[in-house]
Amino acid sequence: MLSFILVPLYTDPAVLSVEEYGRVSFIFAYFVLFNVVLAYGMETAFFRFFNKEEQQDKVTSTASLSLILSSLLLLAGAFLCRHQISALINIDLQYLNLVFVILLLDALVIIPFAWLRATAQPMKYAVIKILNVAINLGLNIFLLLYLKDLAHPDSGLAAIYKPDFEINYIFISNLIASGLTLAILLPFYAKLKFNFDMALWKKMMRYALPVLVAGIAYSVNETFDRILLEYLLPEDLADTQIGMYSACYKLALFMTLFATAFRLGIEPYFFSHSKTANPQKNYATILEYFVALGALIFLGVVIFADVLKPFIIRSEAYYEAMWIVPFILLANFCLGIYHNLSVWYKITDRTAYGAYISILGALVTLGLNYMLIPSMGFKGSAIATLSAYAMMMLLSFYFGRKHYPIPYNLKKIGLYLGVSILFSFVFFYNYRGNYGIGITMLIVFLGLAFSLEKKTLKQLLKRN
Incomplete structure (x- = not known):
């Protein structure tokens, strides 16, 4: 924040x-x-x-x-x-x-x-x-x-x-x-x-070291693009490109803040409820809510990005990098979904999987940045970030189904994701600035969400 x-x-x-x-x-x-x-x-x-x-x-x-x-x-x-x-x-x-x-x-x-x-x-x-x-x-x-x-x-x-x-x-x-x-x-x-307690410390370290590897890989995915921009671009351009990229990247913090706050609150819940009866059902519901709210934030920020940018980025010298906004927002959305999906390897003590998945994500980040930065600059970094987090999300889901099946409602989650991605990219790269079309898209998405969550909303209202 x-x-x-x-x-x-x-x-x-x-x-x-x-x-x-x-x-x-x-x-x-x-x-x-x-x-x-x-x-x-x-x-x-x-x-x-x-x-x-x-x-x-x-x-x-x-x-x-x-x-x-x-x-x-x-x-x-x-x-x-x-x-x-x-x-x-x-x-x-x-x-x-x-x-x-x-x-x-x-x-x-x-x-x-x-x-x-x-x-x-x-x-x-x-x-x-x-x-x-x-x-x-x-x-x-x-x-x-x-x-x-x-x-x-x-x-x-x-x-x-x-x-x-x-x-x-x-x-x-x-x-x-x-x-x-x-x-x-x-x-x-x-x-x-x-x-x-030395014996306890050894057990904790066996659990923690794969998390360390995953954390290093995460840091590569999250920030190494700035470091690679420094080394792969000409010296007279590098700091300027990093500055523009980093400033416009901050518009994704609307998503990052939501995902981080959600993770901080829900991670202790995952552990404390892992031994209750049928925790998988609750885990599935939690992801549905996360995706619904995340999709709304994603679409809303993309539509109003040009309205928000003067309040956040005070100089037009940075606006050249606005192209990256949908890619970075979606990348952070995928990362948030990945953190929710990662419950399976944390509560089953298979943290090595988290390390493997993050390492593969880091390799994608490094490989695509090396390939794309010389010709595309910061645009290549944005594409690499989205590719890495999307792959990590899909791999975690794939292995989770094998080792700790959770009954996710894939149709509903896929619908939220698909509609928000389609609307966001079509608007930003074809109708950017046309708020009549953007607000219409937002209303359509809200109507879809209301129709899918109507039963749950009525239950919540009755409780209150």
Whole structure:
């Protein structure tokens, strides 16, 4: 959500140029990869064993100590090799030092936040997350917009103002917000029984390592296109293309936010209800609702993309990349469906399948990007992203039917998907800007959804 809120600020030409925003997006692409490595699947393993083991305190303590020790060791080693890493991944050392500290702070709150979710404390979880966003957002606005004007020679603020320091200010804001979030969650560690169970840790690691592999593959699918744009395009074009692509990519966050919020709420439910009578029926219903709502969001954002873009992307210099919007929205929709389908391998302890599927997705991402970027630029990256997530979704469904059959209503799901995809692509690439046609399509889709869900809606209204 934070990256979405900050897009209007970062794409303001008075704050960052297109090239500078491309550089920030390039660095954040590595953030995703580093975060996955530091978490190494322990969050998912924590959920699984927290609901499986009788001694939940031991699970919490073992997972927490594991992440504390591994984070300190990995980042200490990275700091010692920072000059070599800086040269290898083409990130200036001044930014890389800040990145390392932020990564450590974020790693130390993984299990505290997971514990809040596992113990059904959504309000506290949400308040802390929102506070993190508010602090980060407030500091970004202050440092990028107001500090320069307030930093008079006789002002105390003059000591912290540096010209041409905007990218540093972005990461400093992130660092302070992450530090305060950890400070708020320190009572979790104060109450923690520091009891490390080696036998339990080995079992958790066997469960977690395939998740780590899947996470690395996911980070390749999600962000490596920016890194490949940097390496495969001419140096004078790369940052500009990354900036345009990253800005227009943010319009897909309407879908990402929906899918992420849905996953955060439903993942603990999948585990806690896995031993109830016939959980497969509930899992099937959950996916139907997700697809119905996701299809509506997909179609709505595509139709009104040109209305939304001036509020999110503040400079027309980025609009050349609007072509990617339907592809990236649909890609994130497929990813959301994949996360819902992945319930089968998580609750049956077949997490290796998740790793295999994600690796295949990463190979598709890498292969298509290498093939398409030199001739198509960011358009090739959008096509590669959609291809990878669509393939992952289909593979998860295929293997799930074999190992943990769930009675999905394929006709209804296929109808929602088919109609929303057809309407979205026909409108955007043939009737873009004709809102009479777009709104008609939206009404037709809503009518279809109402006719299919009429019985369920009546039941909900009766309960209320």
